[in-house]
Each structure stands twice: as structure tokens, then as C-alpha cells.
Amino acid sequence: MLEELKEEVYRANMDLVRYGLVIFTWGNVSAIDRHEGLVVIKPSGVEYEVMKVSDMIVVDLEGNVVEGDLKPSSDTPTHLELYKAFSSIGAVVHTHSTYATAWARAGKSIPVLGTTQADYFYGDVPCTRSMTEEEIKGDYERETGVVIVETFDNRNPLHVPGVLVKNHGPFSWGKDANEAVHNSVVLEQIAKMDQITFQVNPETDMNSHLVEKHFNRKHGVNAYYGQR
Amino acid sequence: MLEELKEEVYRANMDLVRYGLVIFTWGNVSAIDRHEGLVVIKPSGVEYEVMKVSDMIVVDLEGNVVEGDLKPSSDTPTHLELYKAFSSIGAVVHTHSTYATAWARAGKSIPVLGTTQADYFYGDVPCTRSMTEEEIKGDYERETGVVIVETFDNRNPLHVPGVLVKNHGPFSWGKDANEAVHNSVVLEQIAKMDQITFQVNPETDMNSHLVEKHFNRKHGVNAYYGQR
Amino acid sequence: MLEELKEEVYRANMDLVRYGLVIFTWGNVSAIDRHEGLVVIKPSGVEYEVMKVSDMIVVDLEGNVVEGDLKPSSDTPTHLELYKAFSSIGAVVHTHSTYATAWARAGKSIPVLGTTQADYFYGDVPCTRSMTEEEIKGDYERETGVVIVETFDNRNPLHVPGVLVKNHGPFSWGKDANEAVHNSVVLEQIAKMDQITFQVNPETDMNSHLVEKHFNRKHGVNAYYGQR
Amino acid sequence: MLEELKEEVYRANMDLVRYGLVIFTWGNVSAIDRHEGLVVIKPSGVEYEVMKVSDMIVVDLEGNVVEGDLKPSSDTPTHLELYKAFSSIGAVVHTHSTYATAWARAGKSIPVLGTTQADYFYGDVPCTRSMTEEEIKGDYERETGVVIVETFDNRNPLHVPGVLVKNHGPFSWGKDANEAVHNSVVLEQIAKMDQITFQVNPETDMNSHLVEKHFNRKHGVNAYYGQR
Numbered sequence: 001m002l003e004e005l006k007e008e009v010y011r012a013n014m015d016l017v018r019y020g021l022v023i024f025t026w027g028n029v030s031a032i033d034r035h036e037g038l039v040v041i042k043p044s045g046v047e048y049e050v051m052k053v054s055d056m057i058v059v060d061l062e063g064n065v066v067e068g069d070l071k072p073s074s075d076t077p078t079h080l081e082l083y084k085a086f087s088s089i090g091a092v093v094h095t096h097s098t099y100a101t102a103w104a105r106a107g108k109s110i111p112v113l114g115t116t117q118a119d120y121f122y123g124d125v126p127c128t129r130s131m132t133e134e135e136i137k138g139d140y141e142r143e144t145g146v147v148i149v150e151t152f153d154n155r156n157p158l159h160v161p162g163v164l165v166k167n168h169g170p171f172s173w174g175k176d177a178n179e180a181v182h183n184s185v186v187l188e189q190i191a192k193m194d195q196i197t198f199q200v201n202p203e204t205d206m207n208s209h210l211v212e213k214h215f216n217r218k219h220g221v222n223a224y225y226g227q228r
Numbered sequence: 229m230l231e232e233l234k235e236e237v238y239r240a241n242m243d244l245v246r247y248g249l250v251i252f253t254w255g256n257v258s259a260i261d262r263h264e265g266l267v268v269i270k271p272s273g274v275e276y277e278v279m280k281v282s283d284m285i286v287v288d289l290e291g292n293v294v295e296g297d298l299k300p301s302s303d304t305p306t307h308l309e310l311y312k313a314f315s316s317i318g319a320v321v322h323t324h325s326t327y328a329t330a331w332a333r334a335g336k337s338i339p340v341l342g343t344t345q346a347d348y349f350y351g352d353v354p355c356t357r358s359m360t361e362e363e364i365k366g367d368y369e370r371e372t373g374v375v376i377v378e379t380f381d382n383r384n385p386l387h388v389p390g391v392l393v394k395n396h397g398p399f400s401w402g403k404d405a406n407e408a409v410h411n412s413v414v415l416e417q418i419a420k421m422d423q424i425t426f427q428v429n430p431e432t433d434m435n436s437h438l439v440e441k442h443f444n445r446k447h448g449v450n451a452y453y454g455q456r
Numbered sequence: 457m458l459e460e461l462k463e464e465v466y467r468a469n470m471d472l473v474r475y476g477l478v479i480f481t482w483g484n485v486s487a488i489d490r491h492e493g494l495v496v497i498k499p500s501g502v503e504y505e506v507m508k509v510s511d512m513i514v515v516d517l518e519g520n521v522v523e524g525d526l527k528p529s530s531d532t533p534t535h536l537e538l539y540k541a542f543s544s545i546g547a548v549v550h551t552h553s554t555y556a557t558a559w560a561r562a563g564k565s566i567p568v569l570g571t572t573q574a575d576y577f578y579g580d581v582p583c584t585r586s587m588t589e590e591e592i593k594g595d596y597e598r599e600t601g602v603v604i605v606e607t608f609d610n611r612n613p614l615h616v617p618g619v620l621v622k623n624h625g626p627f628s629w630g631k632d633a634n635e636a637v638h639n640s641v642v643l644e645q646i647a648k649m650d651q652i653t654f655q656v657n658p659e660t661d662m663n664s665h666l667v668e669k670h671f672n673r674k675h676g677v678n679a680y681y682g683q684r
Numbered sequence: 685m686l687e688e689l690k691e692e693v694y695r696a697n698m699d700l701v702r703y704g705l706v707i708f709t710w711g712n713v714s715a716i717d718r719h720e721g722l723v724v725i726k727p728s729g730v731e732y733e734v735m736k737v738s739d740m741i742v743v744d745l746e747g748n749v750v751e752g753d754l755k756p757s758s759d760t761p762t763h764l765e766l767y768k769a770f771s772s773i774g775a776v777v778h779t780h781s782t783y784a785t786a787w788a789r790a791g792k793s794i795p796v797l798g799t800t801q802a803d804y805f806y807g808d809v810p811c812t813r814s815m816t817e818e819e820i821k822g823d824y825e826r827e828t829g830v831v832i833v834e835t836f837d838n839r840n841p842l843h844v845p846g847v848l849v850k851n852h853g854p855f856s857w858g859k860d861a862n863e864a865v866h867n868s869v870v871l872e873q874i875a876k877m878d879q880i881t882f883q884v885n886p887e888t889d890m891n892s893h894l895v896e897k898h899f900n901r902k903h904g905v906n907a908y909y910g911q912r
Binding site: 023024025026043044045046070071074096098099101102103104105106107108130131133136137140167168169195198199 | 569570571572638641645648649650652653654655656657660662663665666669673680681682683
Binding site for chain 2: 113114115116182185189192193194196197198199200201204206207209210213217224225226227
């Protein structure tokens with residue numbers, strides 16, 4: 001079942017390695033079939049070199065395994081929480097990519113300082129609050145998703161397609177697995193650029209009109225970037 | 229038409245990927261045929277892996293498409309403004325390369341601190357002023373070119389073959405596409421070196437006689453570097 | 457003798473190069489056969505490109521060469537000291553990997569600031585004290601091991617599978633050579649992340665409940681990460 | 685003539701690219717035949733991809749071309765000055781490698797903070813003083829060599845096989861071309877490590893007994909590192 005989606009999720013997981021965002025088993029991608037209400041996700045702790053398309057796990061939105069011989073990623077409940085709260089997203093990516101993870105450890109949102117960020121993120125990439133002892137000792141992975149959703153409050157998740165989980169690392173998403181991976185690459189790149197930027201000038205900032213211009217020329221109703 | 233120039237522009241665009249200056253579609257190269265008054269430029273938002281020589285677009289200096297099925301780069305009006313103002317240049321390159329873009333986000337010119345820079349840039353690499361709300365909401369990409377030209381004022385663009393557009397990223401140029409790409413590699417490298425240099429010693433500077441010596445041994449009337 | 461262990465130690469040494477932790481001859485891996493009381497270790501100063509499985513040296517716990525035509529790594533006495541003091545470990549790795557070595561030169565322990573570290577290290581990665589003139593002029597390599605063991609005091613070496621030797625570099629270990637190499641990759645990665653983290657926010661810290669949660673979901677009695 | 689030395693110098697030049705120390709034409713290696721009093725050096729400004737063994741130039745110690753159709757490296761007079769002053773060296777390397785060049789731009793010597801440096805350099809890697817207007821406008825490349833020699837004063841050049849030329853970049857040397865390239869790799873690596881080290885702890889230092897121990901276990905009369 002969902003063979004096409006499994007293929008897409010498999011390839012997206014392998015792309016994380018290709019883009020240098022993941023070493024060992026430190027990442028996972030899932031995608032949802034909204035019509036069936038089913039999610040395809042990477043198995044837990046399986047090495048990328050030996051992983052196959054047929055290892056992808058199908059779970060329902062309550063986390064029950066519907067198909068697959070292996071255990072799904074331990075982060076599955078976080079992914080499911082995001083699918084339930086953000087109805088417009090089709091895929092979720094989690095990595096421990098170096099610079100985005102460093103910002104998450106620092107507990108700081110990544111401020112928008114350039115058009116590279118504004119081309120994809122309509123503002124800062126937010127960092128969640130610290131999780132409480134109760135959340136950590138409770139249903140931890142699900143609570144991680146709850147804290148992400150709380151952080152987004154009124155924001156459109158497709159306008160800010162990523163987040164930093166404090167002391168943990170980045171999650172990103174998109175309309176499909178390919179776009180979610182694309183956004184995880186962008187997130188790592190802007191995390192790196194911003195760290196360097198602040199070394200050069202800790203006082204810099206960016207005009208909000210320029211943020212608006214760049215986001216809208218790619219994503220607004222009158223977008224004119226690309227071949228559309 | 230202009231088959232040789234298309235080939236040159238195509239190869240220069242691919243070189244940006246090879247030199248690690250561009251991921252996804254974050255860069256573009258153009259070159260001008262001064263005799264015909266026509267510019268060859270990369271199409272907008274096309275992936276490098278699938279791009280072909282025949283995808284290159286020919287535009288006139290007013291930005292009208294003269295040949296090509298695709299839309300030209302959304303940055304085309306910036307390139308055209310540079311060709312109009314800088315009559316000695318034959319090609320323009322734009323990237324979001326990591327370190328040069330970080331300096332642009334920081335809003336800081338890259339000071340000349342070593343011979344690596346002086347071999348190509350006769351002084352600092354300037355950063356433009358912030359663009360105004362009117363410029364951003366108006367003919368934005370053309371205004372970007374106007375602000376670059378304003379920044380150069382009385383300087384010879386072949387003596388300082390690059391610029392940082394504030395909160396955006398670097399543009400570079402040269403006599404032909406190959407030289408323009410070469411200068412974009414140099415610009416990224418000196419942006420990286422200067423960031424590290426200031427970490428080691430924020431108070432350092434460079435003797436202007438040494439700048440002059442190195443620029444002129446490569447580019448002066450009595451140049452003696454290389455096989456000429 | 458110990459052909460399987462030699463193969464394992466050889467491959468682990470080559471992996472250090474593959475993971476970018478070692479240039480030239482700047483690293484070594486050993487593994488112990490606890491039943492035989494024998495250690496297999498890399499020869500001293502042999503280039504990785506020409507090294508063969510049969511070049512691996514077998515020594516006893518007093519450092520006597522039991523098999524092999526070459527001299528064992530000059531760091532052999534350090535490895536032996538660790539095997540004697542830490543009875544649960546099966547392999548030891550030493551590298552001069554860039555970021556971990558920089559923290560060692562800085563004389564600073566690597567604080568736990570994120571789950572990437574807590575997934576493998578149950579707390580900070582400690583840095584040893586400076587060695588004394590007597591230790592350096594005496595049986596230096598053995599004393600290096602003694603200082604590491606002193607640093608661990610009451611800690612379980614499998615809960616903190618690595619250390620920084622001040623002004624020198626990292627040592628790591630594990631149940632077998634593969635795990636010890638894995639931990640040396642993790643150690644380099646968290647050293648890099650922490651350096652960047654402190655650039656972004658020198659005041660950051662991490663909730664100890666989150667450290668406990670992540671270490672135990674991988675290594676505790678009720679571990680649920682991976683396919684077990 | 686000197687076919688073996690030409691082959692060695694050619695390979696050493698190509699190794700600079702392989703080790704990531706050189707882009708474009710930003711580096712050069714030479715080696716001397718002390719018996720003949722002749723030096724083999726890379727031609728000026730020739731791309732590495734097209735360079736051949738037969739392009740290597742033979743010059744005498746006064747800089748006269750003895751064999752070769754191309755112009756020798758513009759840095760040839762610097763190399764010759766080092767061969768004249770340092771009778772124990774057999775080869776010289778110059779690069780603009782990123783971190784070593786950044787320290788040169790910063791005008792700072794690289795302090796010895798770890799055993800990675802002490803294994804090759806018996807102390808700091810010195811940085812030259814600024815060159816005067818007269819030196820720069822005069823016989824510039826020869827004067828660069830004179831300033832390096834002045835910086836070394838009473839030091840043994842094989843005990844400190846490299847230097848930073850202020851606002852320029854590193855030169856290194858060794859008994860032969862292979863060792864000189866090896867030392868240029870070490871110099872770049874310790875420049876990188878020290879920059880990171882000072883970010884982590886600006887107050888760190890290193891015990892001189894440890895420097896002595898490490899230098900001598902590799903290079904002293906009772907050296908025991910490696911297979912000798």
C-alpha cells in the first residue's frame with residue numbers, strides 16, 4: 001500500500017544524507033496521505049546504507065502500525081502531532097544538522113537578516129520554550145509536537161516552514177517530502193549564515209519591506225520567480 | 229543565435245555549482261555581446277541538473293526576450309543596469325555564497341587585509357546602502373542595479389569587480405563569464421578569510437603600498453604575474 | 457592469531473579516515489580480547505594508504521609485542537591503562553579531530569547542551585588536568601592513561617565514552633571498535649556544535665531531565681530507540 | 685635535466701590541490717639540488733589542470749632560468765632567499781590556505797597550544813613584521829625572503845618549518861618537497877585549531893615540558909615515534 005509515497009519518503013530520507021544534514025541515523029522524514037489518513041515514516045535506528053523502500057512504515061494518526069515489520073522512528077508522535085495541527089502540510093523532516101542544531105542548543109530564534117531566508121521564511125525561525133519536567137517524563141515525543149504547535153500560535157506553517165526545538169534540533173515541513181527536505185537544507189544554510197553574520201556585525205538588521213518583497217515574489221499571489 | 233555565448237554562459241552557471249557557491253537555483257550568470265547589444269542569461273528557477281545550453285535566454289538591454297522559451301532570471305533587470313552603467317564589463321554573476329552573503333547581511337564592506345584580496349580587488353569590496361521602501365516596492369530588481377552603480381560612484385568596476393548588496397548577497401563581474409565566475413570564487417574566499425582574521429585580531433590592517441604592489445603586479449601596465 | 461579482531465581494528469582505523477577525523481597518521485584504534493588478555497593495535501606512524509590487516513600488532517597488557525613485525529602505536533601504554541581501569545570497554549580510539557582537539561587545547565570540558573550529546577554522553581565530556589613535569593618526563597604515555605582514569609573517578613566509562621586530554625586531544629571508547637569509532641565521530645560533532653552554540657549564546661544551558669530522558673531512551677533498561 | 689626532482693616538484697604542487705590548500709594558481713612548490721646549486725619551481729600562473737611535469741622550470745640561485753619555456757613563479761626570489769639562508773632545507777611551499785592566511789592577515793604568530801603543533805613545530809609559528817614602503821617598492825619578492833630570514837634570527841628552520849608573512853600568507857619548508865607539503869598541511873590545520881581554541885577559551889596556554897616531549901619523541905636524538 002502507498003507504494004508511491006513510500007518511494008518518495010525513502011528518497012527524501014536518502015537526500016538528507018546527500019545534502020550533508022544527517023550522519024548515522026540522526027534524521028527522519030515522513031509524509032502523509034491526507035485522503036487515507038495514513039503516514040509513511042522511516043524505521044527507527046536503521047542505517048541509511050542498508051535501508052530499503054520496503055522498510056518504510058505505515059502508521060495511522062494515532063501511531064498504530066498499519067504496515068511494516070520494523071518499529072517506526074521514535075519521533076513518530078512528534079510528526080503526527082504536526083500533521084493533526086497543521087492541515088496544510090504534507091511532509092515533516094527532522095535532522096540534527098550542525099548549525100540549526102547549534103541555534104536550538106543556544107535557545108535562540110534565527111532572525112531574518114537576508115533575502116536567502118525571506119525567500120522561504122516570512123520572518124524569524126522560532127525556537128520553542130524549554131519543555132517542563134512533566135512533559136519530558138510524560139509522553140515526551142508527543143509533547144514535543146505540542147510545544148511546536150504552541151510556538152506557532154497564529155502563524156501559517158507554510159509561511160514559516162520550520163522550527164527549532166530547544167536543546168534538541170530543527171524540524172521542517174512542506175507540501176510534500178521534497179519541499180520539506182528543501183526547507184531543511186535552507187534552514188541549515190541560514191543558521192550558518194546568521195551565525196557568521198553576527199560575528200561580523202552583532203547589530204545588523206533587515207528592512208521588513210524587503211522580507212515581504214522576497215517572500216511574496218516567490219510565494220505571494222502575484223509571484224513571478226521561476227517558470228510559472 | 230549567439231550560440232558560443234550561450235555555451236559560455238551555460239558553463240559558467242554550472243561552474244558556480246562546481247565551486248560550491250550555489251545550491252538549488254540560488255545563482256545566475258549572464259554575459260553580453262556588446263556589438264549586438266544582447267545579453268544571454270540563465271532562466272529563472274530552473275534546476276542546474278536539468279538545465280541545458282538551449283535553455284539560455286537572449287534579452288535586449290530593455291529586458292525584452294529576443295530568444296528563448298523560458299522566463300529569464302528574475303534578477304535580469306539588475307544585470308542589465310550593470311551592463312548599461314559599466315561599459316567595460318562583459319559578464320555578471322550573482323550568488324548567495326555563504327560568507328559573502330553573511331557580510332552582505334551584516335551590512336559591512338569587506339576590508340582589504342591581505343594580498344589574496346589585493347591580487348583582484350584594488351581596495352575594499354563595498355556594501356550598498358539599505359534600499360528604501362519606494363525602491364523595494366517599485367521596480368525592485370532594476371533599483372538593485374541602480375543602488376550598486378550609485379555605490380561605485382567614481383570607481384573603476386574592473387578594479388573592484390564585485391559588490392555586496394545589503395541584506396541580499398554578492399554580485400561580481402569581469403571581462404567575460406569565466407573571469408566573472410573567478411571573481412565570485414575570490415569574493416567568497418576573501419569574505420571567509422576576513423571573518424576569521426577579525427576573530428583572531430579585530431585591530432589588524434594592511435599597508436596601502438602592499439595593496440598597490442599586488443594589484444599592479446597582476447593588473448597594472450607593467451604586470452609581471454603569469455605567462456604574459 | 458586474533459584474525460577477526462585484527463580485521464575489526466584495521467577497518468576501524470580506516471573508518472577514522474573515512475569520517476574525516478584523521479589526516480596523515482594522527483590517530484589509532486585498538487581492541488581487546490578480554491578472554492586472552494591481548495590487545496590488537498595499529499602500528500606507529502604507518503600511512504593509512506599502505507597499511508594492511510596483517511600490519512596490526514598484538515600486545516599483552518604489559519605492552520610486550522606478542523605478534524607483529526612493526527612497532528605498536530606510541531600511544532599503546534595509554535590504551536593499556538584504560539583497558540586495565542575500565543573493565544567494561546572493548547576498544548579505544550585516539551584522534552586529533554579538529555574541534556574536539558580545539559576544546560582539549562582550550563582545557564575545557566564540553567558541556568551537555570543538547571540531545572545530540574545526551575543520546576551518547578550522560579553529561580559533560582570531561583577535560584583532564586594539566587600533566588606535571590614529572591609525569592611528562594617520566595613514563596609519559598602510561599601517565600596519560602593514569603590522568604584519564606583519575607578524571608573519571610566514580611563515573612561509568614560507558615555512560616561517558618570519551619575524554620579530552622588537555623593540550624592534546626580526544627580519546628573515546630566503546631564495547632567494540634565500531635562503537636568506539638562511532639563515539640569519536642559523535643565527540644567531534646558535539647565539540648563543533650558546542651563551539652557554534654556558545655558563539656550564538658554564551659549563557660545557554662540544558663535541563664537535566666532532558667539529558668536523562670535522551671540517554672535512557674537509547675541506553676537505559678527500558679530503552680525504546682532503534683529495533684530492539 | 686633534474687628529471688626526478690621535476691617529477692617530485694610537480695607531484696608536490698598537485699598535492700596542494702588534493703589537500704585543499706590551493707585554488708586556481710594560488711600556490712607554488714620548489715625543491716633544490718644542493719649539489720648542482722639548481723632549483724626546480726612551478727611556472728607562474730599556470731592552471732593546475734593543464735600543468736605537466738615538463739612545465740617545471742629550472743633556475744640557478746641568482747634566479748636565471750637554466751631550463752624551461754615558461755616564466756618561473758613570481759615568488760621565485762622569495763624561495764631562493766630561503767635556500768641561501770637556510771642551508772638545511774630542501775624544498776619550499778607557498779600557499780594562500782584559508783586559516784594560515786587569516787592568521788597572516790591578522791598579523792599574529794600562531795601560539796603552540798597543543799601536541800598537534802608540538803609534533804612538528806618546536807614553539808610558535810612566527811609572523812613577520814610589516815614590510816616597509818622601500819621593501820615593497822624595491823625588489824619586493826626577494827625582500828619578502830629577507831624579512832622571513834630576519835624573523836628566524838637564531839632559530840633552526842627545521843625546528844620551526846614554517847612562517848606567516850604578514851598580510852600575505854604562509855610559507856613552509858622541509859628536507860624535501862614531500863615534507864614541505866606535509867608541513868603546509870599541518871600549518872593550515874593548527875591555524876584552524878588555534879582559531880577555534882581561542883573562541884572556546886581566550887586564556888588557554890601550554891606547558892613547555894609537553895612541547896619539548898612531543899617535539900623530541902618525533903624529532904629528537906632519542907625519537908621513538910614511527911618505525912625507526
